Amino acid sequence: MLSRVADSIYWMARYMERAENLARLLLSTQDLLLDAGAEAADESQFWGPILMTTGDEDAYYAAHPVIDGDTAAHFLALSQKNGNSILNCVRSARENARTIRDQLSDELWECINSLRLFLESPEAAEMHKSQTAAFYEKVLLASYQFQGIAASTTPRDESWHFLRLGLCIERADKTSRLIDTCSAISLEMPPSPLARPLRWAALLRSCSAWHAFQAYSSNKLDPVKIIEYLLLDPTFPRSVAWCVEQLNRTLVALCGNGRLDEMKAPVRVSGRLLAHITYLTMKEVLKEGLHEYIDRLQEMLNDVGQTIFETFVLYSDVLTPEQELSTAAPAIIPGAFHTILSSDIQMQQQQQQ
Amino acid sequence: MSSLFDDYQPGSFFDEMFDSPAHAREHYSGITGSIGTLSPAEYAARQRTADAVFLRQGVTFTVYGDTQGTERIFPFDLMPRIIPRKEWERVEAGLIQRITALNLFLNDVYHSQHILNDKTLPAELVLSASHFRPEFMGVKVPHGIYIHICGTDLVRDDKGEYFVLEDNGRCPSGASYMLENRNAMKRTFPGLLQSLPVRPVDAYGSMLRETLAHLAPPGVIDPNIVVLTPGVYNSAYFEHCYLAKQMGVPIVEGRDLLLKNGRVFMRTTAGLQQVHVIYRRIDDDFLDPLVFRKDSLLGVPGIVSAYQQGHVALANSIGTGVADDKAVYALVPKMIKYYLDQDPILPNVPTYLGIEPKECDHILANLDKLVVKAVNESGGYGMLMGPHSTKEEQAEFAKRIAANPRNYIAQPVLQLSRHPVFVDDHFEGRHIDLRPYVLYGDRVRVVPGGLTRVALKKGSLVVNSSQGGGSKDTWVLWDDE
Numbered sequence: 001m002l003s004r005v006a007d008s009i010y011w012m013a014r015y016m017e018r019a020e021n022l023a024r025l026l027l028s029t030q031d032l033l034l035d036a037g038a039e040a041a042d043e044s045q046f047w048g049p050i051l052m053t054t055g056d057e058d059a060y061y062a063a064h065p066v067i068d069g070d071t072a073a074h075f076l077a078l079s080q081k082n083g084n085s086i087l088n089c090v091r092s093a094r095e096n097a098r099t100i101r102d103q104l105s106d107e108l109w110e111c112i113n114s115l116r117l118f119l120e121s122p123e124a125a126e127m128h129k130s131q132t133a134a135f136y137e138k139v140l141l142a143s144y145q146f147q148g149i150a151a152s153t154t155p156r157d158e159s160w161h162f163l164r165l166g167l168c169i170e171r172a173d174k175t176s177r178l179i180d181t182c183s184a185i186s187l188e189m190p191p192s193p194l195a196r197p198l199r200w201a202a203l204l205r206s207c208s209a210w211h212a213f214q215a216y217s218s219n220k221l222d223p224v225k226i227i228e229y230l231l232l233d234p235t236f237p238r239s240v241a242w243c244v245e246q247l248n249r250t251l252v253a254l255c256g257n258g259r260l261d262e263m264k265a266p267v268r269v270s271g272r273l274l275a276h277i278t279y280l281t282m283k284e285v286l287k288e289g290l291h292e293y294i295d296r297l298q299e300m301l302n303d304v305g306q307t308i309f310e311t312f313v314l315y316s317d318v319l320t321p322e323q324e325l326s327t328a329a330p331a332i333i334p335g336a337f338h339t340i341l342s343s344d345i346q347m348q349q350q351q352q353q
Numbered sequence: 354m355s356s357l358f359d360d361y362q363p364g365s366f367f368d369e370m371f372d373s374p375a376h377a378r379e380h381y382s383g384i385t386g387s388i389g390t391l392s393p394a395e396y397a398a399r400q401r402t403a404d405a406v407f408l409r410q411g412v413t414f415t416v417y418g419d420t421q422g423t424e425r426i427f428p429f430d431l432m433p434r435i436i437p438r439k440e441w442e443r444v445e446a447g448l449i450q451r452i453t454a455l456n457l458f459l460n461d462v463y464h465s466q467h468i469l470n471d472k473t474l475p476a477e478l479v480l481s482a483s484h485f486r487p488e489f490m491g492v493k494v495p496h497g498i499y500i501h502i503c504g505t506d507l508v509r510d511d512k513g514e515y516f517v518l519e520d521n522g523r524c525p526s527g528a529s530y531m532l533e534n535r536n537a538m539k540r541t542f543p544g545l546l547q548s549l550p551v552r553p554v555d556a557y558g559s560m561l562r563e564t565l566a567h568l569a570p571p572g573v574i575d576p577n578i579v580v581l582t583p584g585v586y587n588s589a590y591f592e593h594c595y596l597a598k599q600m601g602v603p604i605v606e607g608r609d610l611l612l613k614n615g616r617v618f619m620r621t622t623a624g625l626q627q628v629h630v631i632y633r634r635i636d637d638d639f640l641d642p643l644v645f646r647k648d649s650l651l652g653v654p655g656i657v658s659a660y661q662q663g664h665v666a667l668a669n670s671i672g673t674g675v676a677d678d679k680a681v682y683a684l685v686p687k688m689i690k691y692y693l694d695q696d697p698i699l700p701n702v703p704t705y706l707g708i709e710p711k712e713c714d715h716i717l718a719n720l721d722k723l724v725v726k727a728v729n730e731s732g733g734y735g736m737l738m739g740p741h742s743t744k745e746e747q748a749e750f751a752k753r754i755a756a757n758p759r760n761y762i763a764q765p766v767l768q769l770s771r772h773p774v775f776v777d778d779h780f781e782g783r784h785i786d787l788r789p790y791v792l793y794g795d796r797v798r799v800v801p802g803g804l805t806r807v808a809l810k811k812g813s814l815v816v817n818s819s820q821g822g823g824s825k826d827t828w829v830l831w832d833d834e
Contacts, residue, residue: 001621001622001623002603002605002609002619002620002621002622003609003620003621003622004606004608004609004620005603006622095585098411098585098590098594099585101411101594101598102594102595102597102598102603102604106410109410109411110409110410110411113409113410113411114409117408117409158622254622312622313622344650345584345586345650345651346586348583348639348649348650348651349583349584349585349586349587349651350583350586350587350588351636351639352524352583352587352589352634352635352636352639352651
């Protein structure tokens with residue numbers, strides 16, 4: 001498979017997963033606000049942490065002086081200006097898909113293209129205003145449809161593996177960020193017997209883990225148990241441990257296991273992370289400090305991502321020493337890179353007959 | 354019984370469907386009975402369904418000069434254009450004759466130039482074509498074939514006579530719309546296609562692949578074929594992807610390819626993989642910054658040299674644009690006579706050359722009656738439609754022609770044939786042309802039909818998608834009914 005194609009599949013999957021996670025987070029926040037009663041009057045304490053989780057605080061404050069619920073929800077869901085809004089995530093996913101649509105099943109392409117057409121339509125804006133929950137549910141449903149079509153139409157070759165890599169890395173990243181944000185605010189907040197458990201319940205919901213956790217733990221809404229479940233449980237498909245296990249498995253399928261001295265870098269790096277998280281205890285996490293630990297975990301996840309990029313996208317350059325090339329080959333830029341092509345290239349692309 | 358076509362006026366043009374008001378030609382009788390019985394609302398509903406499918410599938414082209422990068426569907430009119438068998442057989446024979454002569458001409462021009470040396474064609478005109486590539490003199494190309502994929506534009510005049518308008522021997526586009534239009538018809542009018550002996554077009558992908566595989570360097574049994582696209586911002590990117598998918602081959606950009614030991618490789622997740630045949634949709638000028646435009650950001654440095662050495666094949670070959678020059682076009686009938694000793698089956702549109710002083714005078718004296726075209730423009734640009742032009746536009750063109758007569762030709766305004774097109778809630782006549790696709794590999798293959806393009810604006814004669822054109826499915830029948 002072309003390195004560029006692998007890169008686009010990976011980013012298409014990441015952006016779809018990002019859009020899905022955001023939709024679920026917004027839906028669970030909305031539920032939380034309805035349950036929180038009088039406390040919800042101060043909207044900024046609910047929306048602030050969400051903007052922190054998605055990393056869009058600066059972008060938000062650049063456009064709006066204060067946080068109010070409707071503005072924040074719109075900013076995260078449908079704003080053109082927010083690069084990480086659901087709308088823009090789906091657009092990025094779709095642009096990546098468009099460059100490689102010859103590699104995708106027609107059904108998969110149409111699913112992603114239909115979602116983007118919907119999000120850009122006036123109906124979507126109206127629906128977000130008047131039936132907010134239904135809007136998020138529609139996005140979630142489209143993402144599940146995407147996963148389902150991908151699973152039932154993608155050959156189990158490299159296409160599939162790069163889809164999985166994008167999905168698992170993005171999901172591990174988002175779950176760990178959600179844990180981080182939720183625990184931070186829950187500890188800082190004034191002790192309110194009502195709001196605290198609600199927040200933990202919302203965390204579970206934003207990871208689709210409410211029912212699974214109820215069945216798993218008899219100790220309802222114990223924060224440590226919740227964190228343990230979302231971080232370390234090997235069976236729940238949105239836990240960090242599960243994602244890491246899938247990452248490693250996928251990389252082994254891509255690279256082969258091989259002898260120790262032939263082991264490829266992605267297998268080694270992801271295997272190390274898998275061993276780490278498999279044998280980790282909550283006691284150790286809390287001793288290090290949850291926030292500090294999650295910072296470190298994110299670094300380790302980034303390492304895996306970087307190694308994947310270097311191995312599969314820059315690989316051919318490594319195989320081909322510079323001096324053998326007739327001229328220096330242009331560097332490949334990671335991640336949805338055609339969207340940042342220079343205007344010169346765009347212009348030349350358009351000039352062709 | 355009332356019919357959707359009751360009020361249709363064929364007008365004073367050659368109408369493809371009606372030979373007089375309310376009387377359909379024989380080969381259309383199969384569909385007047387079925388489509389004609391629909392109510393306007395029913396027909397409009399089917400049209401909307403087809404449009405929605407195109408949009409959802411992303412069967413679109415990019416509109417340039419629009420910062421949003423807007424993608425539009427190429428407007429599709431459901432009413433099919435039908436060509437009876439006998440008529441098609443003549444067209445097909447004419448197309449095969451023409452591409453054969455063009456390939457003989459290109460091989461001659463890039464080698465011994467007999468046709469120029471014995472003054473059958475004027476050397477100064479041919480060699481001054483801006484797409485003539487002196488770099489390719491004496492270069493042997495696989496099997497001596499230069500044009501592998503040709504999209505000849507045909508029009509019919511007010512008597513229904515077919516003429517060749519352009520040859521398009523560089524990178525003709527539109528084949529994907531031909532295929533998608535048929536798919537749309539299958540979904541919208543399944544019964545109709547079943548009941549009529551319509552020749553299928555869906556073999557185009559495999560025909561194209563066979564044509565390309567034929568070019569592989571000697572000894573390569575299972576060649577790696579790729580489609581080379583300028584990239585996602587090109588208006589035809591959908592088509593590039595579509596054709597790659599139909600053929601089951603990768604679509605690559607210039608930056609995916611590199612040269613090593615004189616051979617072309619693509620960067621893959623498993624390292625470098627050699628490429629043997631490239632269906633390139635990038636213009637000659639941008640193909641290789643070492644040979645042509647140095648500022649090209651789309652090309653592959655060294656690819657031309659790999660082609661010259663026979664390590665990789667390109668389709669179409671480099672330098673075919675010399676035959677696309679609109680002044681050289683005027684000489685094709687002479688080429689047919691010279692190389693094949695035949696008369697052209699499909700005539701040219703009468704053409705006046707700016708480079709011939711007498712003809713140039715005629716052009717300048719008749720700017721208000723003629724269509725003037727710059728020899729290297731396409732897509733409906735660089736044109737003066739005499740009868741629809743203002744005095745100022747005519748004066749502007751007169752100046753340009755006088756400054757560079759070689760660069761201009763003129764043709765009489767053809768009253769292109771018309772076809773019923775659905776407008777709001779009824780049918781109106783609109784001018785159409787036809788672009789059949791001709792493939793030249795181990796043998797010449799012509800897809801039955803092609804892309805019928807429609808000038809959707811009332812009275813307009815310009816069918817190009819960039820100028821408000823649309824398209825129709827084209828049905829070639831097995832048997833005359």
